[in-house]
Amino acid sequence: MPSLVSALSELNENLALELVQERMLAGAPPLDIVEECKSGLAAVGERYSRGEYFLGDLVLSAEIFQEIMQILNPVLMSGEKPPAAGKIVFGTVEGDIHDIGKNITISLLRCHGFQVYDLGVNVPPDKFIYWLDKTGAKILCLSSLLTSCFEAMQRTVRLARLVDQDRRIRVLIGGLVNERVKQYAGADEWVTDARRGVELCLQWNGV
Amino acid sequence: MNFYDLQVEITTEDIYRAEGAGYQQPPQPATRELHRRMLQEAQRLVRPRGVSRTVAVAEAGERWIRLAGGGVLTSRLLARLAGPAESLVLIIVTLGEAIDRRVEEYSRHRLPAEAYVLDAAGSAFIDAAGRQLAGLITEQFQDRGLKTTISLGPGHSYWPELQDQRVIFDLLQPADLGVRVLASGLMLPKKTVSLVMGVGRDLPESAENHCHYCHLKRSCPLSRAGSGHADTHIRHDASAPGSGRPS
Ligand code: B12
Ligand code: SF4
Secondary structure (H helix, E strand, O other): OOOHHHHHHOOOHHHHHHHHHHHHHOOOOHHHHHHHHHHHHHHHHHHHHOOOOOHHHHHHHHHHHHHHHHHHHHHOOHHHOOOOOEEEEEEEEOOOOOOHHHHHHHHHHHHOOEEEEEOOOOEOHHHHHHHHHHHOOOEEEEEEOOHHHHHHHHHHHHHHHHHOOOOOOEEEEEEOOOHHHHHHHOOOEEEOOHHHHHHHHHHHOOO | OEEEEOOOOOOHHHHHHHHOOOOOOOOOHHHHHHHHHHHHHHHHHOOOEEEEEEEEEEEEOOOOEEEOOOOEEOOHHHHHHHOOOOEEEEEEEEOOOHHHHHHHHHHHOOOHHHHHHHHHHHHHHHHHHHHHHHHHHHHHHHHOOOEEOOOEOOOOOOOOOHHHHHHHHHHHOHHHHOOEEOOOOOEEOOOEEEEEEEEEOOOOOOOOOHHHHOOOOOOOOOOOOOOOOOOOOOOOOOOOOOOOEEO
8 A cells, every 4th residue: 555655755646635535534643644744755855865856846745745734734633733843034135036945945944844924025124123023933034146135134134133132043044145145144054955944944943 | 129029939848957957767747747737837928028229339448348328337258258349239038927926826825836836937938038039139140240249147247237237228128028127136027137249240259158157157057058958059059949020
């Protein structure tokens, strides 16, 4: 019998959904089904790391997982829900409108249980701060592909540090960035790969 | 000013390439199906159009070119390749905003895979459209006994001043195409490119295309600087699909 793990790892959406329904009818605890799906996602991640899968596959698996969660959510008792991985404020910095990388990363983060506040593109520094304050998020994710916007990244991080004197907020930057941009902006880490970004956020949240 | 309606065709392979996805084995059926679907959707949504204008070169320095009328473009590479040119041809090509809107819709409805692949399809389409129009214009000049340089675009590492977009916009006024420029120098619709080529009789030699001069040439999915890409380069490619027609 095909397993849910392999259905997900082969991106077979119909089969995965069918198997979820079957498992539910057979009375399997929903949390067990979630765990199996997570193993499927991990298998996709491994294939991505080996260069067998690419970004499109990764995002497709996230989409299938979200669909499964929509079926499972109503039957998961509140006490049974997988623990939220944490809150993240995410946006493309002021002056830049590139958002496809940001959106992909957000979908992967949500898949791993993060509650992500997507502020969109061309986001001024004070809007990031407002949302950090309002949500109590401990991770700030900034995206930019434009060199001319690294200054806006720096302004945003400075403002965040100003209101976060005890440095509880971690800042992750992504897009067309590198170690120099990280230093310049004053961020904690930089990535050019969405999956690596998710791994870092999970680490930071002790997940 | 010349306006062009372009007929551009791409394949799912072009989309994979725009994603930087170099599969060793055939992708999973779901991935193939998604790409097939998004290619079809992109074909329905894009409307590749362009505008071009030829402007005389007034003066050139080591790192700038001043155009008749006063606009100055500031790139060392442009000055080296097109400084000796008689004129510059300025080009803007766009796919229109329908594809941007659809990508946004997919993102909003939490369908990130569709958003990602449709976006990549748009990049593949505009990349092909830009090369097609540059090839067509090159042919038109060749028919008049003139040569063109490779096409360059502001904002790349060899031409870092994205604000030079303003000079191009002032001269092309591409509002008729529905294209506008933002304070950052970025353009809307997103799937839009701006290109500049030198036109003249005695032009210096150059690499095949602008990717060779770009600092992202090794990592960029759209790069045509590496080996392995059948390069329909602009400079000598008289056989570039010339299906665009001035309108
Ligand atoms: C595809 C592309 C295009 C396409 C589509 C653009 C679009 N907006 O849709 C087209 C061909 C239309 C285009 C046009 C232009 N482009 Co362009 N383009 C690119 C290219 C090659 C890839 C960008 C992309 O979509 N990548 C795919 C996504 C998925 O990747 P990503 O955003 O990096 O995100 C990934 C990670 O970084 C991560 N991520 C992203 N953000 C974050 C944040 C966090 C916190 C985390 C954890 C992760 C994360 O997640 C993603 C998945 O791993 C880049 C170069 C490059 N290699 O990056 C140039 C680039 C962005 N373009 C550039 C330029 C100059 C232009 C033009 C101005 C050229 C011209 N003269 O016409 C125009 C402007 C277009 C406009 N509308 O204004 C420059 C900008 C440079 C600058 N000045 O800063 C770049 C950097 C190329 C270069 N040579 O320098 N472009
Ligand atoms: S390598 Fe990529 S970013 Fe650089 S010029 Fe070529 S297509 Fe543009």
